[in-house]
Amino acid sequence: MKVIIDNKEIIANEGETVLEAAKRAGLKIPTLCHHPRLSNYGGCRVCVVEVGGMNRLITSCTTPVSDGMVVTTDSPKIRETRKTLLELILSDHPNDCMTCDKTGECALQDLAYEYGANVKENPYDGAMRQYPTEDKNQFIIRDFSKCILCAKCTRVCDEVRAVGAIDIMKRGFYAKVATSFDGVLDCEFCGNCVDVCPVGSLTEKLAKGKGRTWETGKVDTICGYCGVGCGITLHIKDNTVIKVTPTEKESVNNGALCVKGKFAYDFINNKDRLTRPLIKKDDKFVEASWDEAIDYTVKRLKEIKEKYGSNSIGGLSSARCTNEENYIFQKFIRAGIGTNNVDHCARY
C-alpha cells in the first residue's frame, strides 16, 4: 500500500506502524518509550504526527498505516506539542544533568535540547516525586525520581528475558516501577533494563562516576564467557574497561547479554593480575625478565626432549584463547616439540 509521509511517497507493508514506515524511509521521528525489539506502548507521546483528515495528533508508534494515508512528521503544531510534553516530564525530573551518569547519551536531555524545552523556569509547578534511590544489589542503581515511566525496562524484562522481575505499580502521579511488594531488586541481573532505559533512572553501579560517553572509546568485540558468543561493546577510558553494553550492530544476541557478559569485566583490572614473568627458585617465585623466562623455559624443554623424547612433553591449550592462539600453540607442540600431545580441557 502507498502512504505519503512528509510529501514522500512510501510503499508501506501491511500491519506496519507509521513510525516504522517513516523510519524505513529514512525519516526521523523522536521517541522515548519506543523500542524496535519491544511491543508498542504509546506512553510518552513524543512521537506524535499529523494525519490528513484527522483533527488531533496521533502517536505514530501505535498507529498502523492505511492505504493513501497522508502523514506530516514535523510542523509548528507538532513541535509545540512535543515541547509541551517534554516540559511536563521535566517538571517532575531532578534535572541534575551535571552529575548524572547518563549525560551525553540521555534521550530526554537530547530532546529537551532539540525542542528548546524550558527547564530554567519550570512552567508546571507542582509536587515532585521523592523516592530514595535503591542500590542494595551489586549491579544496578535504581533512581525512581528520574524515571519517565516509559516501561521499556518492564517490557524488556518480561518480553525479552521472560523474567518479569519488575512492573509498573499504581497509577498517575504515584506510578512507579517496582518489584513484587516494592522490595529490593533480586533477579537475574542481566542488565537489559539498564541497557534500554532512555534516561538516568537505571544505571550501572560499577560504572558510576567512571566516565561520560564522550570521554570513552568504544570497541566492539565478542564476550569471553560462554559459547553463545554475544557481541559486546567495551567502553574504555584511560586504558580501562569501565562499562560493557550489548553491541548496537547486528549480532547473535540482538541487544541482550547475561550477568557475566554485562557485569563480570572488572577482573581485567584486578590488582592480582600477573604482570611479570616468574621463575620458581627454592620453592619461591622470583620476578624475571621476558628474556630470562623464555631462555630458561626453552632450555628446560630442550633438555627434557633430549633426555626423554618428544612424547614426554605435553601442551594444554585453551578454550578461552583465540583461534589464532590455539592454532600456533598446537603448531608449536606438533612441529616444534614434535609430539601430538596437545589438547585442551574442554572436552567436557
Next chain:
Amino acid sequence: MDEVEKTDLIFVIGSNTTEAHPVAALGLKKAVRYNGTKLIVADPRRIDLCRFADLHLGHRPATDVALINGILKVIIDEDLINKEFINERTEGFEDVRNLLSRFTIDEAERITGVPKEKIVKAARMYAGAKNALIYYTMGITQHSNGTGNVLSLANLVLATGKIGREGSGLNPLRGQNNVQGACDAGAISEYYPGYQKVNDEKNREKFERLWGAKLSEKIGLTATEMTEAADAEKIKAMYVMGENPLISDPDINHTRAAFSKIEFLVVQDIFMSETAELAHVILPASCFAEKDGTFTNTERRVQRVRKAVEPPGEAMEDWQIIMKISNAFGCKMEYEHPSQIMDELALSMPQCAGISFDRLNGLGIQWPCPDKAHPGTRTLHKERFTRGKGLFKPVEYIPPRELPDKEYPFTLTTGRMLTHYHTGTMTRRSAGTNEHVKEGYVEISPEDANRLNIKNGEKIRVSSRRGQIDIKAKVTTMVSPGIVFIPFHFKEAAANVLTSRELDPIAKIPELKSCAVKIEKK
C-alpha cells in the same frame, strides 16, 4: 540461533540453558511464549527452563541413554518413524531396532525414574512435530565419535528424519566461549586443524609441507590422559596455556599429585591459578579485551575479537608469547598480526578456506566457508551427511560406574550456575559477580534435608571415596530426593574434590556428571 523461530518443538536435554547459555535461552523462551513452540526439558533438576516446558522429564543423573532409548522404543513400536528418510538417507537402522527389541519401556522407567506415561508423551510429541530441534550441552566436540548420549540422540533424530533442514537438528551448546574454535584449530590430540586425523599419512605430509617440519605419527594424549601420564611419570614437562586443570578436572587430589610430579611445568595465564602455583615458570598473559583475533561460537560462527586495552605491566598477548618460545626453540614463526595466523589457518583447514579478517565484521561467518566469495553455511548436513549416509549406531545403557550405596547414598551431579563461570578465575575476581554470589553451595531436597535434620544455610560435610568438602546447604525443590548438586566454580568448596575420573571410553570425557557421596552434619 534464530533457527528456534522456525521449529515446532524444542527438546532440551542435559542443558541448564538459562544459566549456562543465558542468551541462547532467550530464543527458546520467546519461541515457546510467542510462537506456540512446544518445549520438552529432560534434566534431573527442576531447572528454570521447566517453567516454560510442556513436559519435564526428571531422569536420574547419567541415565540419558536409557531415557532416549525409551523414547525411541515408543517411536518404533507405535510406528512413528520416518521410513522414507530412513531408507534414503541412513544406514544401520535395523541394528538399532534389534537392540531396542530387547529393551522395554518398563525398564526405561525403572532406570530413569521417569514414569512411562511421560516417556510415551515425549515420544509422541517429538515424533509428531513437523520440525524439532534438540539442544544439549556437555560438549561432545565435533570431531569425536561422541559418547552414548549423543549417539542415542542422533539415532532419535535419524529415525524421525528431523535433521538437515532449518528448524530441525541436533545442536550442542558449548560450555566455554571458544571450545569450538580450539577444536577447529587443532588443539585436540588426534586431529590437525580442521579435524584431519594425525595418523593419516596424507594429512601428515600436507602439514609437514605447510609447517616445514617432521611430524609425529603417533596419536597424542588427551588432557585427561596427560594427567594420568604425568602421574605415571611418563609426561615430564608440560606447557599449560590459560587452563586451570587443578580445579576443572575431576578428582582434584589426584590431579594435584600428578601435576606435582612434573619435572618442568610452564603456565601461561592472567592470574596465579591453582595450577600456576605448581609451575616452574609463569608467563603473564592477556585476556580477551587485550587482544585481536577470532572466537568461534557454538554454531560455528567465526567472530572478530578486538583489542580494546593494553595488558597490564609486562604481560603479553598469548600469541606473542607462543611465538617467542617457538622461535627460541628453533621452530620459526613470523607473524606480525593475528590476521596472518588466520590466513595460515585458512590454508590448513578447507572448512575455513574463505575466511580472513577483512571479511569478519558484524555477524562473522559460519563455516564451512570454502572460498572468498562463499557467504558461510547456516545448517549443516543440508543435502547429505558429510560421510554419505547418516549412520545409526546402537547404544546400550551402561550404568554409571559409581552408583549410590549404603555408605555413599547420594548421587552428586555438578554443573554451572548463572553468575559464575568455569573455575571462577574471572567472575570471582570481578567485584560485582563475586559479591553477588560469594560462596559455593550444595543443593539438597527438602525431604533429605528434613530427614538428616539439615537447615538451609547450614555448613555440612559432603564426602566421596576421593575426598571431602565442607559446604553450605541450599535446601531446594530444584533437586529430587537422593540427588545433590554442586556448582563447580568455587575453589574453597571445589566439587571436583569429590568427582571421579572414570573416563568415558570413547570421548575420553570424565564422568563429571555423576558420582556417589555421603552427607553429614558438621
